[in-house]
Amino acid sequence: MIITRAPMRISFVGGGTDLEAFYRHSPGRVISAAIDKYAYVTVNRPPLLRHVAARYAIAEAVAHPRELKNDRIREALLHFGIESNVDVVTFSDAPVKTGLGSSSTFSVALMKALLLSQGKKADKGEIAELASHLEINLVKEPIGKQDQYASAFGGINIFQFNPDHSVDVSPVRLDFKQKSNFENHLLLFFTGIARDASSVLTEQKANTDKKLETLKKMADSVYEFRDKLVAQDFEGLGNMLHDGWLLKKTLASKVSNSTIDNLYETGLKAGAWGGKILGAGGGGCVLFMAPVEKKPVIREAMKNAAAAHQLVEFNEIPVRFVQSGAEVLMNNSFNTNFL
């Protein structure tokens, strides 16, 4: 049996420039941080059970992987040619559609586990590419590659997506004090609105050609964000998040809606410097950069606003950055050829 896990992420600026529709014109760039919320995948190859079983929100057991409803598990098993005697079970620290990159995080953990079940080891870049191939080419999601890379690598990084499809990874090196200061100035809330990345991204993809200049500006801003982060200019970072969010809202009509706008305004009024909606938009999580002493007031205001909108699943998500990316928690399969 093999157990893997991969971290979710929060992205700060540049989201959307990781779509091929953009980076085939000009390099896309995203700056993001892996956080201590994970997707876990268990793979077992039971020798005496012929079935193909998948357990996630529901349980499936079929005779051949092509009959699976879960598109990622189905396509991944077909990709590796695993057609019988397999159990895939998954756990997650966060609900789906939060904007924390959870579905790509799952894909990363899944590909790492299945690869290992075939006795193969791969480096972080290979795992990120495999997971991207699964989601973009096989499952045909209209998404980019930033989440797969953020999850496979871990840490805080700038990812550059080149027109030739290669990806450059530049880690942002912070010491523990800089990291914990950064954590202390962040506030993350799940709005309780499950967003659907696909519909927003499909519109955004179609708009890409009209929005090239906006997207180029977003891709270029990652360096300024990094420099302000290293200099620990949190107010400046808050302003940058705010500007980025305003730009992002112009990319597709469904990026925001009146409830999201109201929650965001509530945070700013209560004292946050700036923030953004995580993920493609339309719901998910809202992130604020705020003075440490304003955090209790913001929490209270957000709780009240969410209650007024009857968002029963609204919740604060505590965040700590993690350095480790996709990893193996257990691997007790070994070569039995000599037995």
Place this chain on the structure above:
Amino acid sequence: MEEYIKKFSDKVIELLRNLPQEEITKAIDIIQATYERDGRIYIFGNGGSLALATHWVSDFNKTVFSHHLDKHARRFQAIRLPTTESELTAWANDVGYEMVFAGPLQNYLQDTDTVIAISCSGTSPNIIKAVEVARENKIPVIGLSGFNGGKLNELADAKILVKTEKGEYEAVESVHATILHMITRYFVDYFDHLAENSS
């Protein structure tokens, strides 16, 4: 005599002024990631470098947490290879000296682990052999080398090269000791900070 002492210390001071900061930071991030996934760190070298490895393991496993021993359920698992002199001589005598690190490493190695290899020349065959085992298993390698870095510096993920003329063992090992102590101190400060800022 004064002149002699000054000459040596100037050489070491110059090396300390030009530490490969980016690579040391990379090494610290690798160790941080290893801690998060509860992996182990294997460290080894020949002669004086083996003594450095032994010294570092005792500091790292104990001193890092010594201010708040009760507050950290998870500590570091740094292991010097080989763990016993019996293993060292068994591999050397029965298989060959180039296997004294790679042999024991293969016994222990898991997917979550990390390797720190120390070699002034960066060319010792037994060091390179063990680093190759780590790389085949996609295990991150922190390489501390001197002179021109040799093959170790080529193969390592964190390339901590203390660049000197060939044969400057004493200066290189002194600087390696400083870097290893700095890594220890960083994690002492980090875990103190965590313990003092958590309720």
